[in-house]
Each structure stands twice: as C-alpha cells, then as structure tokens.
Amino acid sequence: xxxxxxxxxxxxxxxxxxxxxxxxxxxxxxxxxxxxxxxxxxxxxxxxxxxxxxxxxxxxxxxxxxxxxxxxxxxxxxxxxxxxxxxxxxxxxxxxxxxxxxxxxxxxxxxxxxxxxxxxxxxxxxxxxxxxxxxxxxxxxxxxxxxxxxxxxxxxxxxxxxxxxxxxxxxxxxxxxxxxxxxxxxxx
Amino acid sequence: xxxxxxxxxxxxxxxxxxxxxxxxxxxxxxxxxxxxxxxxxxxxxxxxxxxxxxxxxxxxxxxxxxxxxxxxxxxxxxxxxxxxxxxxxxxxxxxxxxxxxxxxxxxxxxxxxxxxxxxxxxxxxxxxxxxxxxxxxxxxxxxxxxxxxxxxxxxxxxxxxxxxxxxxxxxx
Numbered sequence: 001x002x003x004x005x006x007x008x009x010x011x012x013x014x015x016x017x018x019x020x021x022x023x024x025x026x027x028x029x030x031x032x033x034x035x036x037x038x039x040x041x042x043x044x045x046x047x048x049x050x051x052x053x054x055x056x057x058x059x060x061x062x063x064x065x066x067x068x069x070x071x072x073x074x075x076x077x078x079x080x081x082x083x084x085x086x087x088x089x090x091x092x093x094x095x096x097x098x099x100x101x102x103x104x105x106x107x108x109x110x111x112x113x114x115x116x117x118x119x120x121x122x123x124x125x126x127x128x129x130x131x132x133x134x135x136x137x138x139x140x141x142x143x144x145x146x147x148x149x150x151x152x153x154x155x156x157x158x159x160x161x162x163x164x165x166x167x168x169x170x171x172x173x174x175x176x177x178x179x180x181x182x183x184x185x186x187x188x
Numbered sequence: 189x190x191x192x193x194x195x196x197x198x199x200x201x202x203x204x205x206x207x208x209x210x211x212x213x214x215x216x217x218x219x220x221x222x223x224x225x226x227x228x229x230x231x232x233x234x235x236x237x238x239x240x241x242x243x244x245x246x247x248x249x250x251x252x253x254x255x256x257x258x259x260x261x262x263x264x265x266x267x268x269x270x271x272x273x274x275x276x277x278x279x280x281x282x283x284x285x286x287x288x289x290x291x292x293x294x295x296x297x298x299x300x301x302x303x304x305x306x307x308x309x310x311x312x313x314x315x316x317x318x319x320x321x322x323x324x325x326x327x328x329x330x331x332x333x334x335x336x337x338x339x340x341x342x343x344x345x346x347x348x349x350x351x352x353x354x355x356x357x358x359x360x
Contacts, residue, residue, distance in 0.1 A: 005210075007286075015217065015257070015258040016256070016257070016258055016261045017261075018216055018217055018258065019217065019257070019258030019259060019260070019262040019265065020261040020262070020264060020265040021265065022209065022212070022217065022221070022265065023246075023261060023263060023264060023265015023266045023267075023268070023269060023328050024261055024265040024266075024268050024269035024271060024272070025205075025209055025265075025269060026206070026209060026221065026256035026266050027265060027266030027269025027271075027272075027273070028269035028270065028272060028273045029197075029202050029205050029206055029209070029269075030202075030266065030269075030270060031269070031270040031274050031279070032194070032196055032202055032273050032277075033196070033197065033202035033203075034196050034199075035222015036270050036274075037286070038286035038288060038289065039268035039286055039287055039288040041287075042286075042288055042352055042356070045345075045348045045349050045351070045352035045353075046352050046353065046356055046357075047349065048202065051199050051211060051244060054199035054200060054203060054317070055199045055202050055203045055206065056203070056206065056322075056327060056330075057203065058199065058202075058203020058204055058206075058229075059202075059203040059204070059206035059207045059210065059327050060199050060207070060327060060331045061203075061207065061210065061329050062203065062204045062206075062207020062208060062210075062212040063206070063207040063327065063328075064207075064330075064331040064332070064333065066207065066208070066210070066211040067210065067211060067214055067331060067332060070211065070214065070215070074357075075215065076214040076215060076218075077218075078332050078334075079219070079220055079332070080329065080332050080333075080334030080336065080337070081319055081320055081324070081325070081329055081334055081336045081337060082319075082336060082341065083318075083319065083334075083335065083336025083337075083340070084336075085339075086359075087317060087318055087319055087336070087340075088217075088318050088319075088336050088339040088340040088343065089323075089339060089343050090317060090318075091314050091315075091316075091317030091318025091319070091340065091343075092314070092339065092340045092341075092342070092343025092344050092346070092347060093309055093314070093343050093346065093347035094313055094314030094317055094318075094347065095310070095311055095314030095315050095317070095318055095321065095340075095343075095344050095347065095351040096306075096314070096346060096347020096348035096349075096350070096351060097310045097314070097346065097347050097348070097350075097351045098307050098308065098309070098310030098311025098312070098313070098314050099307075099311060099322075099344060099347070099348040100307070100347070100348045100349075100350075100351035100352040100355060101303060101304075101306055101307030101310060101311075101351060101353075101355070102304055102307025102308050102310070102311050103286065103289075103304070103307065105311065105321055105322040105323075106224035106227055106263075106311070106315060106321040106322070107223040107224075107263070107266060107321065107322060107323040108222040108322070109265070110223070110263045110264070110266035110267045111208065111266050111268070111269070111270035112270070113267050113270075114266065114267040114268060114269065114270030114271035114272075114273075114274065115270050115271070115274045115279070115280060115281075116274065116280050116281045116282045116283055117283050117285060117286065118282060118284045118297075119283075119284055119285065119286065119297075119300050119301055119304045120304070122301055122304075122309060123228075123300070123301040123302070123303070123304030123305040123307075124304045124305070124307065124308040124311075125308065126305055126308065127304065127305040127306065127307060127309045127311070127312060128224075128227045128231075128308040128309075128311055128312035128315075129227060129230060129231040129234060129308075129312060130231070130305075130308070130309050131222075131308060131310060131311060131312025131313035131314070131315075131316070132218060132227050132228035132231040132232075132307040132312040132313070132315070132316050133228075133232070133235060133312075134309070134313055135228070135248065135312070135313050135316035135317060136228065136231070136232060136246050136248035136249060136316070137246070138239040138303055139246070139247055139248035139251075139316075140247050143247070143319070144301035147317070152336070154334065154336070155334075155335050155336075156332060156333045156334050156335065156353065157335060157338070158333060159332040160335060167249055168333055169333070170346055172333065174299035175231040175245070176276045180200075187282055187331075
C-alpha cells in the first residue's frame, strides 16, 4: 500500500471518530433539550410548547455569529446547499407532514432511540429507509423535472442582496433574539 | 457535575451549545452538522444486501455514495449520547406509544407503529426531495444564511403545523 493510500485511510478514520464524538455530544444535548420526545416535537407543531423553536433559533444565532466571524478570518468556508423552489417548497412540505405524523426528525429519531422510544426504532427508522429508497428509485425522473424548477443554486442571503455579510448577519441576529424574547414574554 | 444528572436543561443553553458544536464541526470536520443523507445511504446498503451490487448503479446512490462515513457515525453517536444523558438523569424509559398520542388515540402499539412508519416514509422521501432535514437545513443551512435552507425550514414548519393540527384538532 502506498503512503498516500495510508494517509487517506488515516484521515477517513479520524473523520469517522470525530463524527462519532460530535454525535455523542449532539445526542446528549438533544436529550437534555427534551427534543428526543414525541410530545415535545408535537407540542411545537401544535404551537403549545416552543422548546424546539427556542433551541433551533438559539443555535442558529450562536452558530451564525461564530461561523461568519471565522469566515472573515479565513478559517472556514461556507457550504450552503443548492436548492430550487421545486426542491425546497415541495420537499419541505412533504418533510413537514412526515415531521408531524412521525413526531421525530432524522436527527432526533436517533436520540429518541437512545431515550428508549420504540416507535422511533421499529416504525420510524424503517419508514425513513423506505421513503429514502422510494426517492432514490424516482430520482432520475424527478431530477429532470420538478427538482430543477425555480433553481437558485447555493446562494446565501448576503450574496443575493449583494451586500457585505455583516449587513445581513447583524440584523438577522437582532431579529432572532427579539423573536426569542417575544416567545419568552408571551409565556410559550 | 450535578448538571449532568438533571433531566432537562434550558433550551437556550442547549441551543448555544449546539451552535458552538456547529463551529467545531466546520473547523474540525470541515462539514456542517447534518443527519438525513445517512438514512438514504443505509437504505441503499440494506437494499444492496438483498439485490446485490447493481443497487450502487442507481443515479441517486452514485451521487451520495453507499458507505459508512462521518455522518453515519454522527447519527450513531446521537443514539449513544442521548442514551448516556437519559441514563444519567433517570429519564430512560422503554415506550411504544408516546403519552400525547396515547391520550388522543389510545395505547394500541400497532396503530402507533403503522402511523410512525407512514410518517417515516413521508419524512425520508421529503428529506431527500428537499436535500436536507431539520439539522442540515434547519440549523446548519439557516446559520449560513443559505436561501435553500431558510425556504426549506419555513416549509418544514408550515407542513408540520398543518398536519399536526389536522391530526390532533380535526381527527383527535
């Protein structure tokens, strides 16, 4: 085996180990946040318990400020996903229906399994596999058709508005924090 | 270390910690945190067990690759991390039917399993269609201010809220 191959193998191994380590921390946090539970997810979708939104919005503000700061130092590169109206609107709605019917999402379902929820393990995971397999079977047709409708590529809001990153980051952070204060004040 | 044995933490503490985790993920893994693609690759790997290597030739599996990668390990890690948290706080329970479901639709595990499977099919299909889930789009994509992710995240919740209200306020 050449030296190059060995390096690649080592890198892969360290990627796998880091992936596992990040997962353990992520899972620990999701369980402490309560979002490994069906009742908490459905509470959010029924608008009676705003735990899910509080966690997501706080993570987004924290993450956004750090990532854009590190980007300005040249430490990280953004990896925004490409999308289109056909992908994100229709796919988003289908996902949303699944979110409500299943009561877990692909990340929190792994946490739900660790928490002991057997409907996540026996029903949910198998369902997600079937759904993903169906998509893979239909992909060539969808790819040529609806997935390309209204394509906007991997654009970010600052690039779309043709402004400096911070012109969007700072107002977005302020807006999200105001929304969080508002949610907290209304007692949700 | 008492905080490790608490059943729940403030959602703001959890959110900030996940945000910091996303910084480290970008720095160390050079990837945003995401989960759902590994379910698709696992689905392909399961299918490959039954139907052989020709499964790999499907265009979608060519695109994502059928292997155990960092993201697959991340999802596995989530199971262990959640288990650890739940065991430390005594919050671990074996449960077939979630309490809220039970209070509306009874404690029949078979009914809940059928519904969970149907929900999973929608979710697996929709996550691939939108190319991301609550973590990949909802957290990692929105924090990068990606247009695709903000639109997806908004429609996750529009679809989810409408379906939840239909299930619990109309049928329930």
